[in-house]
Amino acid sequence: MRIGVVTFPGSNSDVDALNALAVAGVEPVSLWHESPDLHGVAGVILPGGFAYGDYLRAGVIARFSPVMRGVSEFAAKGGYVLGICNGFQVLAESRLVPGALLRNRSLRFASKIVTIKPQRLDSPFTNKATGAPLHMPIAHGEGCYYADDATLDELERNGQVLWRYVGEDGAAALDQDDPANPNGSLRGIAGVCNAAGNVAGLMPHPERMSESILGSDDGMQLIRSFVESARVWETAR
């Protein structure tokens, strides 16, 4: 099976996504930003980085790129799309997932290993997770998840909140100033999916914690969930 990883000119974590997919045993395919052709892949990862430099606002230009036309059509057909870090920002700017990513509350870039917990284990992006807290790195300057209260309530009702930042004890860091909430995200949200449940974005990097030599392979629980969901979807078509 083939999974695509989009490369915008300023993507830099595309190598991490390609590496993690190879570790997961699928064939990674690099998708160039200038073409809407997704080459028949079974799923798409929008990786981390600075898509077009992101000097204006993270992901704001990528939304208009040819490849995002292809990704939007793919998503509309029910294909699985996972946006990581900058990829989440691009998805939010493209309105493929709800909410927005604001500057970190510290107003500084934040790079550290955080703990997140899947909020449900029956979603296509978490169904291979154990449910235990997962350690994985963040590396972003604009990762503070924001949406208005009504939207947040709706997301919770619909089960669209897929991951939250948690403390070591597993308790959700709901408060913006909780030390376990690394960027001030509202209600401790680390990642969400769209209403249809086939497009998800998260700020932490599961693909960078894909091998134990890198400190942990916790991230593979999420990568495998995504890959297997894509496999099922492709087989069903």
Added chain:
Amino acid sequence: MSDVTTTPPAPVQPEPLHRQLGVTDGELDAIRAKLGRDPNHVELAVFSVMWSEHCSYKSSKPLLKTLPTRGHGMMAGVGDNAGVLRIGDGLAVAFKIESHNHPSAVEPYQGAATGVGGILRDIFTMGARPIAVLDALRFGDPTDPRTRHLVDGIVRGVGGYGNCVGVPTVGGELVFDPSYQGNPLVNVMAIGLLEERMLILAEAPGPGNYVVLFGSTTGRDGIGGASVLASATFQDQDPSKRPAVQVGDPFAEKLLIEASLELIERRLVLGIQDLGAGGISCATSESADKAGTGILLDLDAIPRREPGMAAWEVMISESQERMLATCLPENFPAVREVCERWGIPIALVGRVTTDGDIAIIEGGIGPDGLPNPEAKEIARIPARALTSEAIVHYRLATPPARRRQAPAPGVPLTAHDGLPERGMNPASVLAALLGSPNLSSRRWVYEQYDACVQSNTVEWPGHGAAVLRVKGTKKALVATTDGNQTVSALDPYLGAQLSVAEATRNVSITGARPLGLTNCLNYGNPERPEAFWQLQEAVRGMGDACRTLDIPVTGGNVSLYNEYPGGAIAPTPEIGIVGLLDDVSLLVRPPFTTAGDSVILVGESTPGLAGSAYAELAGLASEDSPPSLDLDREAALQTFIREAIGRGLVASAQDVSGGGLAVAIAECAMWSGLGAHLRLGISGSPAIELFGESPSRLVLSCRPRHAPAIELLARQFGLPAVTLGTVGGDRLRIELTGQGATGAAEERGSRVADAVDVSLADLRHAWDHGLARAL
């Protein structure tokens, strides 16, 4: 001039042009001799940057020639953009360190950002993909608002560039010392990985070949960066110098990396050079000189960022993110296609020629490779006059009238430690050291740097050397930067040796073998004999250390004129080491791993507290000598630990350096969350034993059954090894035993504890919050 004087003001003599450009009268005579005529304005501008200290190394070159620069597996070294060493499996590592001190003092964010950009270009110019950055930063008094402004801007700048360009920042240093008050140091090391077949040099071979310029357009930013900023003493934090600081565009650099590596991989270019200090003047003359060719350069073909730039401005502009390459004419369309695909402007700007000159014309080059009939030659300089035959100054070196040297090796320990006399509790001293600005956690800094992009980071910043796995192999690269400015200020020869010893030791204690050394020598005004003596002694010390430890110098950078009206910086030899671990599964880290393990101290302390963190804390700076270094013993220690790790005997290893043995042990404990119960025999002074920074020592832990084998192995290397105690619990307890301890206790009137006994939580708290408190 006061109002009351009646003397008319003296007529203002305009400074001659060459002096405005930083060229001395004597140098002007030398330029005339090289050209056989007077230089014109453009030529003088080109000479001014190429003969600047920054580009020409005119003061340091005679010293640097004495360094050992040959080593096993070396593919490129001194004189190339970066050192390149084979690591097996058809792979090689490229690495180099460089300073960006003065630009960062003027404009901290952009100065630091472009420092990262510049050193990254040195790496991918060799055909290597940059895989890591380490930043060694030095500042003045942390409580000074100006320092806080610099720390904030420089840290943001390093992160802003590295994070965007997708190269992890995995290590470095943050040091506060009053001598850097007016002149912070920003030394950035970059490491790249390449397949051996990708290696390419900065040369312009083959007359008739095309010379192309790609990357950003050329503007007025960074005019005179090399000559005005980097090669003169600072008068003040002068905002008028700001136009000489370049502005970085990490997104453009990212594109440049991808395009350059694709051009190299597809063998579309024959030679490639980045445009750094000295801009296109430097790139063309170095590329031509290296290949023994010349370059005909059409100034009109250079894409400009702004109209109305004078020829000399174009020639010396230091606009960032630009590359110069040579290609076969038939490959030019493919070169252009690659650049355009990455959205990078590219221009055909010249031809390789046979005459050895950099000939600059306006008016275009014809299809025959010759200037158009109506073209005008505006400058012509032999390439080698700008580079390999640039001016050299043999500076005067004079040691200061009063200086202190380490006692000869073997001198017995003395007891004048000051610890009991001052009534200090060793546990309080330890906590104070761990919380001090120079030894506390650097988390606030490195959490602003992406440390794991590219999925190679095995060891994150914060606990010693950086470790990066090499994908597709079992290997790992281990890297560190270290510089000892406090001892260098007392004895620059010893300080440089200690810097090399500590940097290599930090690599060896992971089990890795140091492969090569890159250095950034930060010193004062070389025209001042005392400052030049410091540089001379440092190079001698570095060379001696490298020869004994058998490590080649693969390149580096010299930053002089690090002075400001308040004085000169402490001489700072910043050493970067890259080592190779053949099997990453054997990696050993500093934190303890298992309760019940034995803790062993290898090596012994020598007298001398001067230059130590303890001396600074206790105010002893002027009372003592620095500890001595026996390089043969250092070499033995490093071979020993690599051997012990290779045999699988070692659970953890930490070197003894800043803050001494007590701090080293506390770090092993805090970082693991495992305490220890130890007994330390004191033969002389408790302060020296606990907090002295004498080199060639390490603390390791091992399964108790391995302790005899380790002690035996140490003896085979002629090293003392003593088991101190056992890992476990949540407290660090170090009992002081032996003559020195009881003697000192009696002097103290027996009210002071003769043991360190403190909870890990307390140590951790001091260490965690020290930096935030200081800033």
